[in-house]
Amino acid sequence: MNFSDLMYSAFLSEQERTKAERMTFEGNKVKVGASSVAGCARKTAYPILFGEKPPTLEEFFRMRKGNIAEGVIERNLDEMGIKYERQGEYRGTGIFDFFLVHPDILIDLSDPGDNLSEDAQKFIQRSIDKGCKFILIELKTTNSIPSEPHDYWVRQINVQAEYIAEAKGISPEQIDMYVYAMELNDGRHAEFNIPYQVEEVLIAQDDAISFVNVIEDYIVFANKEKDSMEFSINDVNRRVGSLCSVCKWAQDCLGSGKIVNLPDDIAREVKYVKEWSKQEKNIRAARDEIKKFLLSSGVKKGKAPGYAVTIKGGNKREVLDPKSYTPEEKLELAKRNADFVTVNVKELAKFRESKDEKDLWIVDKKHLVEKTSPVSIMITETKNKEK
Numbered sequence: 001m002n003f004s005d006l007m008y009s010a011f012l013s014e015q016e017r018t019k020a021e022r023m024t025f026e027g028n029k030v031k032v033g034a035s036s037v038a039g040c041a042r043k044t045a046y047p048i049l050f051g052e053k054p055p056t057l058e059e060f061f062r063m064r065k066g067n068i069a070e071g072v073i074e075r076n077l078d079e080m081g082i083k084y085e086r087q088g089e090y091r092g093t094g095i096f097d098f099f100l101v102h103p104d105i106l107i108d109l110s111d112p113g114d115n116l117s118e119d120a121q122k123f124i125q126r127s128i129d130k131g132c133k134f135i136l137i138e139l140k141t142t143n144s145i146p147s148e149p150h151d152y153w154v155r156q157i158n159v160q161a162e163y164i165a166e167a168k169g170i171s172p173e174q175i176d177m178y179v180y181a182m183e184l185n186d187g188r189h190a191e192f193n194i195p196y197q198v199e200e201v202l203i204a205q206d207d208a209i210s211f212v213n214v215i216e217d218y219i220v221f222a223n224k225e226k227d228s229m230e231f232s233i234n235d236v237n238r239r240v241g242s243l244c245s246v247c248k249w250a251q252d253c254l255g256s257g258k259i260v261n262l263p264d265d266i267a268r269e270v271k272y273v274k275e276w277s278k279q280e281k282n283i284r285a286a287r288d289e290i291k292k293f294l295l296s297s298g299v300k301k302g303k304a305p306g307y308a309v310t311i312k313g314g315n316k317r318e319v320l321d322p323k324s325y326t327p328e329e330k331l332e333l334a335k336r337n338a339d340f341v342t343v344n345v346k347e348l349a350k351f352r353e354s355k356d357e358k359d360l361w362i363v364d365k366k367h368l369v370e371k372t373s374p375v376s377i378m379i380t381e382t383k384n385k386e387k
């Protein structure tokens with residue numbers, strides 16, 4: 001077993017343990033976390049009914065980004081002196097007592113911390129001024145920051161607010177809800193303030209009931225307490241959306257067809273891509289205009305209110321031309337070093353420093369051509385912006 005195998009085994013072990021914490025089967029009853037069914041209940045039911053499709057090691061590493069981001073957020077809240085509850089557990093009531101929620105960050109505004117920094121006090125006061133008693137923050141890591149929160153993000157945090165409010169004896173509207181999305185590669189981020197919507201809670205509860213009915217039916221069948229199941233995977237509600245793109249069961253669930261009506265969140269992504277492509281084209285055109293102006297002016301630097309512009313590249317230098325070597329010369333090079341079977345100008349350029357006359361032909365002027373490096377512009381913000 002190599003190190004990668006060891007890492008993969010560790011991820012699998014953690015996955016099994018986490019699954020046991022968020023979804024348990026006691027007798028023939030199911031307990032399930034809101035995060036498991038808020039996105040798509042059927043996506044969660046598939047591996048239970050048909051067997052797991054374990055993630056690859058690469059997928060495990062990508063998923064771990066969420067843990068990294070959460071650790072950063074925790075340290076920053078600690079630094080600001082903010083007191084918070086991390087991954088607490090709250091349960092639904094009545095027929096929804098199987099429903100568990102584990103909010104990422106919950107701040108009690110009546111006890112936000114004893115040593116709050118000035119900025120932390122402003123942050124807390126923002127929610128107090130709204131008449132709220134708690135701040136609820138759900139953390140999300142994502143490959144790209146959407147212009148609007150995904151539907152399942154909204155649904156999950158609404159369910160969390162519903163059950164937290166029941167436990168605290170307050171109204172869900174008294175919880176200031178935020179989804180904080182982070183893209184870790186380039187540091188992009190967005191804060192979405194989510195209003196309480198009872199309709200989202202009802203959707204999640206309906207999906208959860210459909211999930212529980214099928215899974216409990218399956219447990220009884222798997223325990224050989226009856227000969228056949230009353231329900232099937234098709235009785236579990238599904239939510240067609242952005243999660244379908246990362247779901248390993250999408251083809252079985254959605255089937256095939258020539259045309260599919262895209263769900264709202266995917267339709268928004270289509271619009272975003274199209275708008276961004278237009279903007280990107282306009283930005284390239286604008287950069288070309290700036291570059292042409294500087295080049296025609298014969299200068300390499302310019303300034304505008306708040307910005308400095310610099311021409312980069314455009315330098316001329318002599319480089320070796322791989323096409324200039326004759327077959328006989330290529331053969332001679334290959335005899336010297338097998339790596340030179342294909343002319344490697346970067347390595348051959350090192351012979352310029354050789355004092356051995358036998359090497360001079362390799363970097364002779366007949367093998368040199370003038371090359372101009374690509375020209376680009378660099379725009380930077382100046383510290384003291386001019387008005």
